[in-house]
Amino acid sequence: MKIENEKELFELVCDTAAANAKYNKPFLNKEDGNVWATDGRILLIINPECLEQKYAEDSLKVTVCVWESTPKVVRLEAIEKALQSCPLVEKTISTICDECGGQVEVWWTYKDKHGKRHDKDWDCPICYGEGIKSHATGQLRPDPYSILKLGEAYFRAEYIEKLKRCMRLLDSDYALLTANSPLGASVFQTDNAKIMLMPYLISEESNEEICASVELEENESLAL
8 A cells, every 4th residue: 555645754754954965865775675764863664665756776774773672562642642741832943044045154244443344254143053044833842852751762752753743644553663772773663664763862860851651552462
């Protein structure tokens, strides 16, 4: 079965602003023959037969550790419940600064007290050298920096939110957690895709607050 909304799915995972070109857009990975999309912390792997579009070839290997664990079921409703425990912040939308065009710097002119003119490239005064502008939307969302526990690993809410949205776009209300470790990638398997998430490293001595845990179920009857 073909995946609908594949463009939205890949845009959710990729990072178009990343310096590493492999993070900018999906590609057909020559290493395993699947289509990969990643921003360096989340990795989406899909069989090309499930996709409508064709993607250029590239090569990338997973270099992080993956410790397989007893499979558990992660339900969409459990993820949503955990996210509801996070403090809320106003949602913003970032756009390229229309003053500097995302170039960060603009040409400045300054006249000193002696009347001498000075010209120099300097940080854009509109976006303060960021190259982007953020606009408030009036909508609330879970604080992306909140910490959630899922199995043995911890994650920023931003990436648990991405996991949730990926599952929705894949039309899957549950995933099978086949690898889970506080130090390695966690692997979520759906009917037609594999999602890998890198954890947020936290120690037992840390005083960072854990907002909630994503409830897991035993894999007694589900088979993917």
